[in-house]
Amino acid sequence: MAYRVVHYINQFFAGIGGEDKADHELEVREGVVGPGLALANALKGEAEIVATIICGDNFAAMHSEQVCAAVENACKQYQADLLLAGPAFNAGRYGTACGMVSSFVQKNVGIPAVTAMYKENPGVDIYKKDLYIVETGDSARGMGTAVPAMAKLALALLKGEQPSKEHGYIERGVRVNTFYDTCGAERAVTMLLKKIKGEPFTTEYPMPVFDRVEPRPAVKDMKSATIALVTSGGIVPKGNPDHIAASSAQNYGEYSLSGINDLTADKHQTAHGGYDQTYANQDADRVLPVDVLRDLEKEGVIGKLHEMWYATVGNGTSVANARRFGQEIGQKLKDAQVQAVILTST
Amino acid sequence: MMERRTLSGVVMRRMLLITNNRLFFGLCRPGLSVVAALEGCNDASTPLTSLDVVRIARDTIHRGWVLAHHPLYGNVRPRLQPFRTILLLEPERFVDGRPEPDLLSLHLISEAMTVYESERESLALVDAVPESLARDCAFLDAELMKETLAQAGVPATWSSDRTITCCRGQREGERL
Amino acid sequence: MKLELHRIRISKLEFGSSTGVRNGVLTVNKDELEKFLLEDERLAGVSLDVAHPGESVRILPVKDAVEPRCKLSEGNEVFPGFIGDVDPVGEGKTLVLEGMAVLTTGRLVAPQEGIVDMSGPGAEYTPFSQTCNLVVVLEPSEEVKLHEAESVCRIAGLKAAHYLASRCKEAVLSQAVAADTVETFDAPALTEAMHAYPNLPKVAYIYMLQSQGLLHDTYVYGVDAKKILPTLISPTETMDGAIISGNCVSACDKNSTYVHQNNPVIKQLYARHGKELNFVGVIITNENVTLADKKRSSSYAVKLARMLGVEACVISEEGFGNPDADLVMNCWKAERAGIKTVLVTDEYAGRDGSSQSLADSCPEGNACVTAGNANMMITLPPMEKVIGDAPKADIIAGGFFGSLREDGSMEVEIQAILGATNELGFTRLGAYTI
Numbered sequence: 001m002a003y004r005v006v007h008y009i010n011q012f013f014a015g016i017g018g019e020d021k022a023d024h025e026l027e028v029r030e031g032v033v034g035p036g037l038a039l040a041n042a043l044k045g046e047a048e049i050v051a052t053i054i055c056g057d058n059f060a061a062m063h064s065e066q067v068c069a070a071v072e073n074a075c076k077q078y079q080a081d082l083l084l085a086g087p088a089f090n091a092g093r094y095g096t097a098c099g100m101v102s103s104f105v106q107k108n109v110g111i112p113a114v115t116a117m118y119k120e121n122p123g124v125d126i127y128k129k130d131l132y133i134v135e136t137g138d139s140a141r142g143m144g145t146a147v148p149a150m151a152k153l154a155l156a157l158l159k160g161e162q163p164s165k166e167h168g169y170i171e172r173g174v175r176v177n178t179f180y181d182t183c184g185a186e187r188a189v190t191m192l193l194k195k196i197k198g199e200p201f202t203t204e205y206p207m208p209v210f211d212r213v214e215p216r217p218a219v220k221d222m223k224s225a226t227i228a229l230v231t232s233g234g235i236v237p238k239g240n241p242d243h244i245a246a247s248s249a250q251n252y253g254e255y256s257l258s259g260i261n262d263l264t265a266d267k268h269q270t271a272h273g274g275y276d277q278t279y280a281n282q283d284a285d286r287v288l289p290v291d292v293l294r295d296l297e298k299e300g301v302i303g304k305l306h307e308m309w310y311a312t313v314g315n316g317t318s319v320a321n322a323r324r325f326g327q328e329i330g331q332k333l334k335d336a337q338v339q340a341v342i343l344t345s346t
Numbered sequence: 347m348m349e350r351r352t353l354s355g356v357v358m359r360r361m362l363l364i365t366n367n368r369l370f371f372g373l374c375r376p377g378l379s380v381v382a383a384l385e386g387c388n389d390a391s392t393p394l395t396s397l398d399v400v401r402i403a404r405d406t407i408h409r410g411w412v413l414a415h416h417p418l419y420g421n422v423r424p425r426l427q428p429f430r431t432i433l434l435l436e437p438e439r440f441v442d443g444r445p446e447p448d449l450l451s452l453h454l455i456s457e458a459m460t461v462y463e464s465e466r467e468s469l470a471l472v473d474a475v476p477e478s479l480a481r482d483c484a485f486l487d488a489e490l491m492k493e494t495l496a497q498a499g500v501p502a503t504w505s506s507d508r509t510i511t512c513c514r515g516q517r518e519g520e521r522l
Numbered sequence: 523m524k525l526e527l528h529r530i531r532i533s534k535l536e537f538g539s540s541t542g543v544r545n546g547v548l549t550v551n552k553d554e555l556e557k558f559l560l561e562d563e564r565l566a567g568v569s570l571d572v573a574h575p576g577e578s579v580r581i582l583p584v585k586d587a588v589e590p591r592c593k594l595s596e597g598n599e600v601f602p603g604f605i606g607d608v609d610p611v612g613e614g615k616t617l618v619l620e621g622m623a624v625l626t627t628g629r630l631v632a633p634q635e636g637i638v639d640m641s642g643p644g645a646e647y648t649p650f651s652q653t654c655n656l657v658v659v660l661e662p663s664e665e666v667k668l669h670e671a672e673s674v675c676r677i678a679g680l681k682a683a684h685y686l687a688s689r690c691k692e693a694v695l696s697q698a699v700a701a702d703t704v705e706t707f708d709a710p711a712l713t714e715a716m717h718a719y720p721n722l723p724k725v726a727y728i729y730m731l732q733s734q735g736l737l738h739d740t741y742v743y744g745v746d747a748k749k750i751l752p753t754l755i756s757p758t759e760t761m762d763g764a765i766i767s768g769n770c771v772s773a774c775d776k777n778s779t780y781v782h783q784n785n786p787v788i789k790q791l792y793a794r795h796g797k798e799l800n801f802v803g804v805i806i807t808n809e810n811v812t813l814a815d816k817k818r819s820s821s822y823a824v825k826l827a828r829m830l831g832v833e834a835c836v837i838s839e840e841g842f843g844n845p846d847a848d849l850v851m852n853c854w855k856a857e858r859a860g861i862k863t864v865l866v867t868d869e870y871a872g873r874d875g876s877s878q879s880l881a882d883s884c885p886e887g888n889a890c891v892t893a894g895n896a897n898m899m900i901t902l903p904p905m906e907k908v909i910g911d912a913p914k915a916d917i918i919a920g921g922f923f924g925s926l927r928e929d930g931s932m933e934v935e936i937q938a939i940l941g942a943t944n945e946l947g948f949t950r951l952g953a954y955t956i
Contacts, residue, residue, distance in 0.1 A: 129875075129876035171955060171956070172876075172955070172956050174876045174955065175871040175875040175955055176875060176953060176956050177894040177898050177951060178951075178952060178954060179950045179951055180950050180951075183947055183950050184947025184952060185786035185946060185947030186790050186947070188864045188891040188947050189799075189836065189864075191891060192725070192834055192836055192864040195864065196723045196725075196799075196833060196834050196862055201889065203890045204890055204892050204953070204954065205867075205880075205892045205953070206890075207890065208878055208883050210883070215449075217441070218442075218444065220441075416844035416847055419734075420732060420734040420842070420843045420845050421732070421734070421738060421769075421841045421842060421843060423843075454847065458881075464872065464877050482631035485668070486736065486737065490738065490811065491811075492736075493810065493811055494812050497812055497814070497815075
């Protein structure tokens with residue numbers, strides 16, 4: 001008897017549409033859809049995909065509870081032994097959705113789940129401790145390797161085998177106890193001897209490496225300083241002209257504060273999908289304190305408020321993008337001879 | 347390090363003791379202020395949590411105050427010890443009259459915040475643990491601060507009913 | 523300094539009319555030992571019990587474990603500063619009753635664990651499920667304050683251990699009973715040690731001792747370790763009980779007196795001495811609370827290592843939390859001084875294993891052995907017999923132990939089990955990342 005597998009994919013891989021169809025409501029179809037066919041083949045008859053859940057990435061982001069419940073129901077209805085989600089490659093909202101439903105199903109249905117995505121997909125950091133996530137390339141060109149890897153890991157979990165590094169999953173960062181053959185003291189002296197001789201050794205606990213940034217010295221002359229405002233709280237001009245995404249932002253915006261002393265509901269809004277937007281939409285100064293800084297400017301506490309503000313959405317932003325935004329914005333501010341920045345986040 | 351040189355000689359640096367442990371509320375010594383981490387403004391108020399104490403310490407360290415000791419306990423996690431007491435010394439270095447934060451204190455307090463935050467859902471709460479546990483934990487917190495206080499020139503004497511006896515005079519306290 | 527350990531293997535403990543050993547069976551005169559311990563008026567009550575490997579017995583809360591030893595030769599007695607005088611030990615001949623331990627129990631404060639299960643899943647996590655245990659249940663007088671109560675219990679354990687070994691001394695000296703093994707440990711003077719084995723790397727051991735305060739202390743020749751500057755000690759001195767535990771909190775990684783007496787790092791370094799390395803010496807250092815003390819001790823310990831001219835050090839920690847900062851300081855200061863290090867520690871990665879294992883870190887700590895994640899949960903089945911003080915339900919409810927079920931089983935972190943994640947590397951437990 002083959003194992004029963006349910007597969008979760010987004011609107012793009014279901015062939016329904018691209019970004020324009022990201023609000024596609026969740027639906028369940030029997031059998032395989034899209035990459036499910038290749039996955040079913042890779043499962044070699046030992047497992048079959050009995051149903052496919054299709055959901056738009058935006059729909060999943062905006063209706064997470066409903067989507068999780070629907071996925072749980074589908075798994076129960078189709079008597080799934082395992083959930084496969086993705087592969088999501090570098091698509092941030094898709095990866096996050098795959099992680100979300102996989103983690104939910106594991107906890108609430110009690111069956112294993114396997115997903116797959118690129119290592120910098122924001123879904124990785126959020127869900128890796130709960131899930132086995134197969135590492136894929138950064139685009140759908142990697143489908144050919146992702147699919148067999150997902151199938152192999154899924155079969156191992158179905159058979160109750162302990163996955164190993166060979167299954168190609170992204171390190172989960174979870175520590176598991178085990179009894180070694182020798183006592184810790186012996187292992188320690190053996191390791192030290194290798195280290196002394198310059199031979200390769202593997203530490204039992206890799207020390208976490210912190211990306212420490214040296215703090216800059218305090219601003220000496222605040223009265224003549226130009227202060228800039230930058231936010232990851234998503235404050236943008238009304239209408240979000242640069243289409244900064246509510247999560248997994250791929251870009252940041254640069255906007256003029258010329259002539260603006262106060263942000264108002266008719267001209268400004270938030271684009272951030274990670275918090276209740278009501279209060280930020282009512283008065284965006286709550287996230288980007290333009291009004292207060294204008295006051296400080298008038299009072300002579302600061303020299304002036306820089307004429308541009310920069311904004312992105314810090315919700316499931318990939319580390320690579322965050323780094324790039326920071327470097328670019330930093331360079332622009334430096335070129336404009338700004339002395340200090342107030343960074344607001346939510 | 348506990349001392350500061352002035353033109354008139356060497357004086358002890360001012361100290362702040364931030365704590366949610368009632369045993370310390372009566373501690374007094376010139377130059378020492380006890381910040382009682384309480385909800386509300388009177389003696390009967392509920393003590394804040396150990397995480398709150400660490401947070402208040404962090405905010406104070408951002409203003410240049412310096413840790414006298416490591417802000418984590420040895421051997422006890424926040425889940426098991428509802429009390430936390432932290433001793434800070436007044437800022438040492440100034441730039442244009444404003445205190446410069448001490449980087450080691452910053453590093454240690456933010457590492458400590460990580461530990462306390464990671465157990466925020468399961469913190470031991472003063473009012474929620476059995477009485478015998480609360481009594482013993484308060485005593486242990488005070489005991490483990492003894493060496494630090496002694497080096498800072500604040501001897502604490504313990505009476506048989508396990509409370510700190512204060513020197514004659516009023517309790518100095520301030521709320522942040 | 524040369525020390526001979528004469529080991530008698532104990533396979534069974536029983537109570538009888540006269541304390542002594544015969545054919546591996548140690549008979550204990552219960553009344554005599556109880557009376558002897560009760561000579562300390564600060565004890566209101568003492569009771570003795572025995573537990574053997576495989577029995578359905580749970581012992582808790584264990585305060586300390588001590589291996590019975592006494593001197594066979596002239597000179598100072600073991601446990602200097604407590605039983606023995608304060609003169610040096612670590613030379614001559616010492617009798618060891620191997621395969622057994624004295625376990626003291628006594629609830630000094632409400633939050634105190636220290637479980638030893640002699641069988642079942644919990645037995646795998648403590649070395650003391652493999653030893654025949656004489657359990658000394660201690661009850662300090664009510665009037666005795668906590669400091670003294672801790673001291674009373676600590677000394678009672680040492681006294682009991684010494685008593686047992688000394689009652690076997692005559693038989694060994696008169697050769698009525700032969701030691702099962704005799705092992706010699708040599709700790710030559712530095713002039714000799716430095717020039718021995720010129721082709722082998724010189725290695726020292728930096729031995730960190732817990733010293734935070736009441737219930738978190740260690741004693742060296744009777745001196746509170748928080749008061750010492752790091753110093754040299756001969757490995758043979760540790761075998762004669764120069765280092766004593768006053769550490770009663772965090773059962774999994776506190777070093778009981780037993781593991782100080784049987785330090786596995788010292789054992790390993792001796793085993794490979796002259797073959798793969800030149801084991802030059804042991805540096806003891808403390809884990810004080812103040813930042814000034816941490817700075818001073820770590821700098822001083824590394825300076826001693828430099829004075830010894832060693833190429834590498836094993837560094838073992840005791841406890842967790844702020845001692846992680848000491849471990850890290852010792853590590854990077856040594857590494858930057860050109861001394862290679864390996865660290866032996868344990869982890870607090872949370873019940874799901876995903877939290878940061880240590881409270882501090884440094885990139886120089888690239889060689890690290892751990893004794894496992896202390897937060898791992900385990901279910902301990904009910905045992906037929908509980909020796910000591912069964913945990914009160916309200917303390918369990920307070921979340922301290924974990925949860926106690928009605929049938930007497932417990933769900934606890936292995937942190938509550940004595941020696942489960944010992945940071946001298948006493949056990950085979952470790953962890954890996956998935």
